[in-house]
Amino acid sequence: MILTASVNPDSYSTVDNAITRLKRGDVDALTEILTRYQPRLYGYLVRMVQDQALADDLFQQTWLRVMEKIGSYNSSSRFDAWLISVAHNLAIDHLRRQRSRSLDVPDEDGATEADRLRSGGPDPLAELLDSERAALIAAAMDELPAIHREVLTLRFETGMKLEEIAGIAAIPLSTVKSRLLRVLDALLAGVEKMFGK
Helix, strand or coil, rough: CCCCCCCCCCHHHHHHHHHHHHHCCCCCHHHHHHHHHHHHHHHHHHHCCCCCCCCHHHHHHHHHHHHHHHHHCCCCCCHHHHHHHHHHHHHHHHHHHHCCCCCCCCCCCCCCCCCCCCCCCCCCCHHHHHHHHHHHHHHHHCCCCCHHHHHHHHHHHCCCHHHHHHHHHHHHHHHHHHHHHHHHHHHHHHHHHHCCC
């Protein structure tokens, strides 16, 4: 399921105010910031590490790191890009420490994320169809390498611009574009394979 974010100028000024307060040491301001970015950040981490318990740990570590490093945040850049880059660094560090898991090779465990991709529609038939579609997409995404899941998640679940993704992943913009194209082709091929086409 692709998360959507509402764009409300007032909410940005509230977040900017909370960030300023957090920089001054007001820990209560973290609640406002966390509320706004929790779904996007957590969704990103789940996609990256493909383990809900590990994503929970990395989520907490990310916010601890944010509190430690908030003084280094430059308010001329977008906070969500900075936040995701903090989470990115923690997730990549963890994935690199896992000797048996490469960033370029898909997982072999066959775990599905269908439960995390449930529909919220009131119609039971629509819910069933949405759930089946989500399970197919989740299964196809499980087969993708971590570097491709990351680009897909950053672009469509967090709504990041390609330039921001390049900054977070520390790769050229052309690489982001080519990875995104490759991952969309691979995702389509994976779904078509499931249907036997």
